Amino acid sequence: MTYLFAGLAALLAFVALRIGKQIWYTYQCPGEPALYDFWYGRMDKKSQAHRNVVTHLGHCERCRETLYRIQKGQPLEDHLVD
Ligand SMILES: [Zn+2]
Numbered sequence: 001m002t003y004l005f006a007g008l009a010a011l012l013a014f015v016a017l018r019i020g021k022q023i024w025y026t027y028q029c030p031g032e033p034a035l036y037d038f039w040y041g042r043m044d045k046k047s048q049a050h051r052n053v054v055t056h057l058g059h060c061e062r063c064r065e066t067l068y069r070i071q072k073g074q075p076l077e078d079h080l081v082d
Pocket residue numbers: 028029030056060061062063
């Protein structure tokens with residue numbers, strides 16, 4: 001019985017860690033190079049990185065603006081100046 005609870009606790013900790021990691025990655029800005037790869041299709045659509053960018057863009061205005069700039073074809077340097 002003790003083993004069962006230990007197993008359950010381990011499983012729960014594993015699941016919680018995975019969810020926590022997912023939330024952490026969702027809130028982390030992927031950075032402009034990743035957004036470039038995302039926009040120009042250089043990122044595997046089935047990859048975790050791609051999913052992270054999609055989820056992240058849903059609630060990060062800064063990255064949406066960056067992506068918008070990438071879509072407009074403005075170079076990265078413009079962003080660094082201001
Ligand atoms: Zn962001």
